[in-house]
Amino acid sequence: MSKTNQTNSVVKWVDxxxxxxxxxxxxxxxxPTPKNLNYFWNFGSLAGIVLVTMIVTxxxxxxxxxxxVDYAFDSVERIMRxxxxxxxxxxxxxxxxxxxxxxxxxxxxxxLYYGSYKAPRELLWMxxxxxxxxxxxxxxxxxxxxWGQMSFWGATVIxxxxxxxxxxxxxxxxxxxxxxxxxxxxxxxxxSLHFLLPxxxxxxxxxxxxxxxxxxxxxxxxxxxxxxxxxxxxxxYYTVKDLFGLGVFLVLFSLFVFYAPNYLGHPDxxxxxxxxxxxPHIVPEWYFLxxxxxxxxxxxxxxxxxxxxxxxxxxxxSIGLLFILPWLDRSPVRSxxxxxxxxxxxxxxxxxxxxxxxxxxxxxxxxVFSGLDGFQFIHLGMMSTAYYFFHFLILLPLLSVIEKxxxxxxxxxxxxxxxxxxxxxxxxxxxxKP
Amino acid sequence: MHKLATIVSLxxxxxxxxxxxxxxxxxxxxxxxxxxxxxxTFDRGALQRGYQVYxxxxxxxxxxxxxxxxxxxxxxxxxxxxxxxxxxKTVKDGPNDEGEMYERSGxxxxxxxxxxxxxxxxxxxxxxxxxxxxxxxxxxxxxxADYLYGLLTGYQExxxxxxxxxxxxxxxxxxxxxxxxxxxxVEEGIEYPDKTKATVKQMAQDVTVFLSWTAEPEIEQRKRxxxxxxxxxxxxxxxxxxxxKRVWSQLHN
Ligand code: HEM
Numbered sequence: 001m002s003k004t005n006q007t008n009s010v011v012k013w014v015d016x017x018x019x020x021x022x023x024x025x026x027x028x029x030x031x032p033t034p035k036n037l038n039y040f041w042n043f044g045s046l047a048g049i050v051l052v053t054m055i056v057t058x059x060x061x062x063x064x065x066x067x068x069v070d071y072a073f074d075s076v077e078r079i080m081r082x083x084x085x086x087x088x089x090x091x092x093x094x095x096x097x098x099x100x101x102x103x104x105x106x107x108x109x110x111x112l113y114y115g116s117y118k119a120p121r122e123l124l125w126m127x128x129x130x131x132x133x134x135x136x137x138x139x140x141x142x143x144x145x146x147w148g149q150m151s152f153w154g155a156t157v158i159x160x161x162x163x164x165x166x167x168x169x170x171x172x173x174x175x176x177x178x179x180x181x182x183x184x185x186x187x188x189x190x191x192s193l194h195f196l197l198p199x200x201x202x203x204x205x206x207x208x209x210x211x212x213x214x215x216x217x218x219x220x221x222x223x224x225x226x227x228x229x230x231x232x233x234x235x236x237y238y239t240v241k242d243l244f245g246l247g248v249f250l251v252l253f254s255l256f257v258f259y260a261p262n263y264l265g266h267p268d269x270x271x272x273x274x275x276x277x278x279x280p281h282i283v284p285e286w287y288f289l290x291x292x293x294x295x296x297x298x299x300x301x302x303x304x305x306x307x308x309x310x311x312x313x314x315x316x317x318s319i320g321l322l323f324i325l326p327w328l329d330r331s332p333v334r335s336x337x338x339x340x341x342x343x344x345x346x347x348x349x350x351x352x353x354x355x356x357x358x359x360x361x362x363x364x365x366x367x368v369f370s371g372l373d374g375f376q377f378i379h380l381g382m383m384s385t386a387y388y389f390f391h392f393l394i395l396l397p398l399l400s401v402i403e404k405x406x407x408x409x410x411x412x413x414x415x416x417x418x419x420x421x422x423x424x425x426x427x428x429x430x431x432x433k434p
Numbered sequence: 435m436h437k438l439a440t441i442v443s444l445x446x447x448x449x450x451x452x453x454x455x456x457x458x459x460x461x462x463x464x465x466x467x468x469x470x471x472x473x474x475t476f477d478r479g480a481l482q483r484g485y486q487v488y489x490x491x492x493x494x495x496x497x498x499x500x501x502x503x504x505x506x507x508x509x510x511x512x513x514x515x516x517x518x519x520x521x522x523k524t525v526k527d528g529p530n531d532e533g534e535m536y537e538r539s540g541x542x543x544x545x546x547x548x549x550x551x552x553x554x555x556x557x558x559x560x561x562x563x564x565x566x567x568x569x570x571x572x573x574x575x576x577x578x579a580d581y582l583y584g585l586l587t588g589y590q591e592x593x594x595x596x597x598x599x600x601x602x603x604x605x606x607x608x609x610x611x612x613x614x615x616x617x618x619x620v621e622e623g624i625e626y627p628d629k630t631k632a633t634v635k636q637m638a639q640d641v642t643v644f645l646s647w648t649a650e651p652e653i654e655q656r657k658r659x660x661x662x663x664x665x666x667x668x669x670x671x672x673x674x675x676x677x678x679k680r681v682w683s684q685l686h687n
Contacts, residue, residue: 074500077500077569077570081505081651081652087656088656232685236681237681237682237685240674240678241678241682244674244675244677244678247667247671247674247675248671250667251664251667251668251671254663254664254667255664258657258660258663258664259657259660262573267573267574267575267576267578270573270574270649271566271570271574280609
């Protein structure tokens with residue numbers, strides 16, 4: 001590890017005893033990075049910045065928030081009305097959660113397209129999936145805190161999922177609730193855990209980055225870097241590119257925070273929780289909709305497993321699959337640019353996930369197209385759920401064997417300098433925005 | 435076992451996506467509110483007239499528990515006017531040194547006085563239906579201000595073939611169409627000091643503006659700040675793009 005070239009004597013003294021400056025120099029400054037990364041590689045650092053933003057706004061919110069069933073709703077309204085710029089802090093936190101998921105979903109689909117989960121980055125990928133799970137838990141817990149109708153009923157529905165587990169399901173639910181229904185004890189522990197989990201996420205993110213810096217970033221061509229011609233130092237090239245990306249993100253984010261702060265939320269959550277009145281539709285936040293669709297799409301028992309339990313299993317399996325993805329896709333080629341068949345099924349999967357989201361937002365027995373009563377959302381949900389599992393469990397292992405990849409360039413540098421001499425690159429071009 | 439039954443029935447609601455609100459409500463038309471858009475602001479005249487409508491009509495049944503009298507300075511009333519409004523209300527306070535609850539006249543720091551002592555009293559006075567608090571109403575309904583305006587102007591004689599039960603009224607915008615609130619606004623039901631003609635439409639519009647303010651009192655501040663933040667960010671992003679271009683051009687040479 002090269003020593004920091006700082007000349008400041010205090011810095012040197014510290015660095016000699018605790019090499020933080022050398023560390024920063026190495027990991028944020030010199031860190032050799034492939035020179036052909038496109039803008040899809042911006043989303044990792046963006047996610048990190050949003051995570052920090054969530055923690056900062058969250059800590060300020062919790063200075064004013066009261067986790068008690070009688071005061072929670074009103075304390076949030078106090079933040080909105082009486083705390084200086086409280087509305088801004090809350091709207092940043094609220095929309096920040098949505099932004100976080102958008103960013104992380106793009107980040108994940110980037111990985112799927114360019115094969116970033118393949119050796120030697122399997123653990124890096126698995127840590128990422130773990131972060132997704134922790135984020136989902138955190139967001140679910142946070143959504144309960146304002147104690148509106150959707151908070152309460154969402155919590156009731158989701159905790160109830162555990163009652164599907166045979167024999168011990170019921171005791172588990174009672175244990176989660178800390179009582180016999182979602183109540184004050186539940187709200188208190190949810191607040192405590194909602195405060196805790198983001199810091200656990202920070203810990204996993206650190207591991208994620210350690211794993212990343214061990215082998216370096218993958219890149220759009222998906223081949224290993226071969227030497228200095230392929231690489232550039234992180235600073236200033238990617239620091240400035242990430243900052244520009246951050247600027248674009250902040251413009252879009254501000255449009256939501258200042259002009260449509262409740263666009264992604266549900267109006268029912270501005271009604272205080274009422275355990276005696278079930279809302280007509282219980283829908284989760286948008287980022288849970290595809291998973292909600294999978295949960296509801298299993299309507300039949302298999303053997304001794306009833307439909308509800310199967311739905312829960314399917315939902316968890318849809319994420320669990322991602323953990324073993326590196327071993328489902330055995331193709332030695334990483335980037336979809338050089339995988340003519342996979343490239344097409346990748347887009348089918350993207351569309352399938354959007355369809356799942358739409359299904360999750362609708363009532364299962366409503367017709368998909370008005371006038372075509374026989375074809376309901378539940379049917380569309382079953383089909384798209386089946387396809388999701390088909391893609392990972394059957395298609396990917398099959399493609400690993402039958403697909404004939406296009407020829408790979410000899411180095412990253414070659415297609416860049418070769419000036420279009422490489423025909424194999426052409427089909428992948430649309431993914432690479434300038 | 436009772437718990438199991440609730441869980442199972444709840445599950446069925448979720449799994450079937452069963453809608454508890456039957457009926458076919460119309461989608462209310464979009465209105466041109468002054469607080470919409472990038473530069474939206476409230477019209478002070480409409481806010482003050484709207485407060486009058488709330489105070490003289492809706493306050494008999496609906497509370498506004500998240501709003502304090504002092505907040506009324508934000509709609510353009512003077513401190514003196516606000517003091518007078520507050521003083522005209524009777525507030526329950528206590529206990530005093532003797533341990534007794536007592537009544538006193540209101541102060542600007544008091545929240546709006548609630549029309550009923552509790553939910554049950556509210557129900558008892560309204561045929562069993564509960565008039566919900568209006569502080570956040572505009573944020574708590576799909577359609578927001580457009581819905582509220584539609585609701586207040588959407589009463590009509592029943593549609594053919596719809597039986598109206600005792601104590602219910604037909605409203606084309608209310609989910610399920612049957613609402614327990616009688617049409618609250620009548621032509622010339624109140625008299626505006628600024629001589630605006632108090633038609634039902636006018637009053638509905640004014641009270642909707644007022645209730646949009648109670649739901650989102652930060653809206654003007656938010657939009658003003660938003661413009662500044664956006665301008666700043668757009669310029670900053672432009673500069674960053676230029677710097678990025680320059681830094682990377684060294685690489686290509
Ligand atoms: C991984 C990062 C985080 C995510 C995804 C997240 C998500 C959420 C969500 C979805 C809500 C509900 C917003 C609403 O509808 O009002 C919420 C509320 C809240 N969060 Fe977080 N949060 C995160 C981090 C934090 C942290 C680190 C803290 C405190 C240290 C915190 C404290 C709070 C508080 C006090 C509320 C309730 C106030 C409110 O509803 O606005 N959050 N969070």
